[in-house]
Amino acid sequence: MKEPSCIVLGGGGFLGINLCRQLATAGYRVRAFGRRCLFPDALRDVDWYQGDFNNGAALASAMQTYEIVFHLVHATTPQSANLDMKGDLEQNVVSTLALLDISRKLGIKRIVFVSSGGTIYGSPKQIPTPETAPTEPIAAYGVSKLAIEKYLAIHEILYGLEYRILRVSNPFGPYQIPVKNQGVISALLSRGLRRETIEIWGDGSVVRDYVFVADVIAALEAALNDSSSERVFNIGSGCGRSLAEVIACVEGILGTRLTIDWRRGRSVDVPISVLAVERAATILGWTPTVSFESGLQRTLDWWRSVKV
């Protein structure tokens, strides 16, 4: 087995499933920890530990004998967090403080945390946005991600608990299912295939940095072994695409027009979010390798292969 051993918190979700599969393929001993796995077959080569991130005893038990923690859990969404900021803070930040305590006691070597490239900067003045830009979230979701980032830093200072933070933009790909208004590409593809109406907020002008999941996973694997002095890395394609362009691409690949129910914009949406990814290139030797079109095709192939 390749060292070090890895536990993936949120291992049953979109990024988690993709990460666990890649780590297992690469030869790491890997355990997936989560409340549920939406695609149990996808994890059949991975040790699955069912548990709640907010349950410290379950977490501590699951983490024993593992060296690296991938922290992919966020109990809320950009939409839900604003409706209950206290709950968002408690479920995400307070629970992460418990995770940090457990990690310290168990002698965990490193925590790799997936933060939010799309919300942590707020409405950025600089596009594409580098890691050094001010962090001024305009929604509670970004505040709790930011607070977790800061507590990670403090635990390294106080206790030598290593960490890396990946601020991921808008990932898409296999195993992402459109829930709670997230994953617009999954929604477009899956509903388009079924010729269902798709609800879209805004007017299609909102620009995002869509990155294919295999590229995100490659960055997470690179962060696992990074020995640089950097701690925070933007992970995205580095390119902006309007929602209207995305819709046109999906229509092209499906060979059909989509039926869209346009709804008014949400206040948590910034108009444009594109990440500068030079730091990850220089330090991690990572660059995105899958083109948007190719990622879209691979995602479509996956949707055609599954029954959801």
Added chain:
Amino acid sequence: MKEPSCIVLGGGGFLGINLCRQLATAGYRVRAFGRRCLFPDALRDVDWYQGDFNNGAALASAMQTYEIVFHLVHATTPQSANLDMKGDLEQNVVSTLALLDISRKLGIKRIVFVSSGGTIYGSPKQIPTPETAPTEPIAAYGVSKLAIEKYLAIHEILYGLEYRILRVSNPFGPYQIPVKNQGVISALLSRGLRRETIEIWGDGSVVRDYVFVADVIAALEAALNDSSSERVFNIGSGCGRSLAEVIACVEGILGTRLTIDWRRGRSVDVPISVLAVERAATILGWTPTVSFESGLQRTLDWWRSVKV
């Protein structure tokens, strides 16, 4: 009565007493809210409401009919926060979220929040440190202050609840008593007067930006009426002074040598912290007016006048 009416949360503490006295003198209707007042006589012209910041019902009741909230409460210290980060987060950030909810429901016009100029930047790369410097706290105390700042911003975006943030450096002056390792100038003066031994952490090289309390209060009053688009202001003297220099000044003014028990440095101490205060000068028309020596003399006079 001068408008608007003001409630000062933490009104019984060091900054709170000074602020309430000044607001009352200036003709504002003012209420002090707090768990206790260390100098009840000092607030005899001010309406006193005893209550716990963590008790939402008491807070809501106290805040009725007031328009401006000065939020001066921080339930922890830079030392204690690291020992119980979860408690720090709950007592300060979660409670502030409750305050923001109440403020929204009561139609509060503005919240003026005292943040921490000494901890929010961490170990700054730029001295003096402007408001635009990265916020990378090295202790949990700074993280909870930062999270509160961010939630204030979000409440203005979502609900139009105005706010101003003053990142205050190291204030000193009358009504500051040396508790929980805070207020080194008070400790030096009061113990020096009584010829007691004073415990000091570090070797005296640590540099801080000491600002006299009357200047801080003037800045708070300016923030009350500010109509600019700026939200965050550093408030300090803009000058750094080593602890060794401070000790020498205190010895000079007391005309005696102090007995100091030197202890090893604490990890929460950054080596140097000096704030750039140009923004407050330009936007608020505020500059510090009391020299360090003069502030020291006024603080000494106060210590001589009280029995603590």
